[in-house]
Amino acid sequence: MVQSVTGGRRGRGGRVTAVSSPIGRGLEAVPPRWNLCDEVNTRVDGSTQAAPHVGVEESRVPPTHKRGRGLAKGTKFDRLRRLGKIPLDIKDDHIGPSCENAMIFTGRVSWIIKVQADMTHASWSVVSPKEKDELIDHVKADFVLDWTRLNHRETVMMALADKYNAFHYELHKEYLKYSTHEEALSGGTSLVEKPIWECLCQRWASNTFKDISQRNKCNRQKQRVKHTGGRKSFVRILEEKRETTPNLVAFYKEVYWSRKKGKFINATSKHNYNLMVEKLNEKEPDEDEDDADAAEEVFKKVLGQKSGNAQDISSYVLAPDNLSSMM
Structure with a gap:
């Protein structure tokens, strides 16, 4: 004896029609399921039956999964830069921008240093004038600056010097993570290329650098006043x-x-x-x-x-x- 359990299938006009599944000896119960109106109906016995043609109105079926946002499409710098050079508000007799684009400026200068600068120099003070001019040109290409004004020139120079030395400090912290000098040489870092890393490691391992580092550490400990402004200038x-x-x-x-x-x-x-x-x-x-x-x-x-x-x-x-x- 064959029994039937009523399932359902969406038919023409969005109506639901029953789909029978035989249940008998040696056959397991098949749970009811819903077929979309434009799917092929697969029966239990393995045969297929084409669903009737549906019109545009009947085929409006909600998506089975939620669409995501996808990958990010660029940074705020990229969006502003497409419109032209990014304006900066640098007050008279002040060094540094004092506007909503200040963080974009410092972030871009940091990127220029990490990508364009030669980090084999001990500090910004010994970078050649030619190299400095090239880095300055990168900054001038992205921001509106009046190069005839001293404080605009000082703003760029101080920012480049600060980010260059800060990147050196960041690389030195990577070096200190290793237990020995040999491990640091073989381990390397993803922040700079291998030849640059090896050159820096040799400098950091020298007695001259260690003496300077210790002296600077003592000087920082003597600092009497620290401000509460955080990263803001x-x-x-x-x-x-x-x-x-x-x-x-x-x-x-x-x-x-x-x-x-x-x-x-x-x-x-x-x-x-x-x-x-x-x-x-x-x-x-x-x-x-x-x-x-x-x-x-x-x-x-x-x-x-x-x-x-x-x-x-x-x-x-x-x-x-x-x-x-x-x-």
């Missing part, structure tokens, strides 16, 4: 905080004040700020000098001058009288 923070920090003295507190602890990050930063406030209060009012100029004068007196720039924050704010000395 001072000039960018200064631009973002322009409304809440009307002068450099107020800005000093902004970048050296810990909101988490509710106090200055250390005694030195607190002392510097209090000294600036004290000297600012002692100044006699001057009709020809506004508050911002008075604060900048006090700021530089307290922190001092270094290589033509005020130390710490104002290393990104060029001293107008010393612009020519930085070339």
Whole structure:
């Protein structure tokens, strides 16, 4: 005796029709299933039967899987670069862009160093002028810059120097991951080609480099003040905080004040700020000098001058009288 269990098949007009499956001795029960209206109906006995023709309206069947987004189509730099050179807002007498494209600029400079620069040099200071000019041309090709202005040139030069030395530091950390010099030579890294890596390893293994590294480590430990701005440059923070920090003295507190602890990050930063406030209060009012100029004068007196720039924050704010000395 053969029994039947009713399954279903989508027929013309989207209606569901029954499909019978025989169940008897020696035959296992076949669970009901649904066939799309334009599929070939496969019966239990192995024979096939073509489904009736369906029109456009009847064939609207939802997809069986969700479509994904696919691969990413380029970075923000690529999207902006297609429109032309990327504009940068570099304020007068400031070094570094203070606009929404600042991170794109630093990221691109980092990419140029990693792809185009010869990393066999010990540092940026010993890179030949010809090589530096080639790297500068790569930057100028991507961004809108006024090369007649000193602070625009300094912005590019400082960015290249910073990223070159930072990449050297990153490569040295890869070297230190190995237990021995021999392991480092054989292991290598994917960041640079093998000949460059071998040249760097030989330098890092030398006594001269080890002595310099130890001296630099001691100097970093003597650093009295560390700011709380993270990866952002001072000039960018200064631009973002322009409304809440009307002068450099107020800005000093902004970048050296810990909101988490509710106090200055250390005694030195607190002392510097209090000294600036004290000297600012002692100044006699001057009709020809506004508050911002008075604060900048006090700021530089307290922190001092270094290589033509005020130390710490104002290393990104060029001293107008010393612009020519930085070339």
